[in-house]
Amino acid sequence: MPETRYVEEYKDGRVINKIPYEVSDEELKREQAEKDLAELLSLVDDQVTVPKIGKFLKALARLRR
DSSP: OOEEEEEEEEETTEEEEEEEEEEOHHHHHHHHHHHHHHHHHTSOGGGOOHHHHHHHHHHHHHHHO
């Protein structure tokens, strides 16, 4: 389901306007895949397990689409 986000405009350190924009499902999936990859790449070798490798490969495949 698409998500609505907002760009905030500031004046003198205060929010004066919020401009909505929609983030597509594809973009949300890509963001999640990037987040998963960053998390997995930050692990030390001792923490890498077979399930985590599977999660890494799935996230990488989602980014390739």
